[in-house]
Amino acid sequence: MTDKIIDPISIPNSYEEDQNTEEDDPEQLLQMLSIVNEIITNTYSALIVTHEQRYVRDALQAIDNTDRFTLLN
Helix, strand or coil, X not given: CHHHCCCHHHCCCCCCCCCCCCCCCHHHHHHHHHHHHXXXXXXXXXXXXXXXXXXXXXXXXXXXXXXXXXXXX
């Protein structure tokens, strides 16, 4: 039963504001998160386009490397 008792030292008695209160503003945090989300989304979208372009280029290169479609050239 003593294992279920929480040590009072682990629980703060009161909340004290620190010098980072401006950074803790919920509106600013939300704005920072939206900026990070936009950057991640743009980066991911750029990677997808790059992968698609690479896939198409590799597929066309593979077709060019075969003699199967020589009549089309």
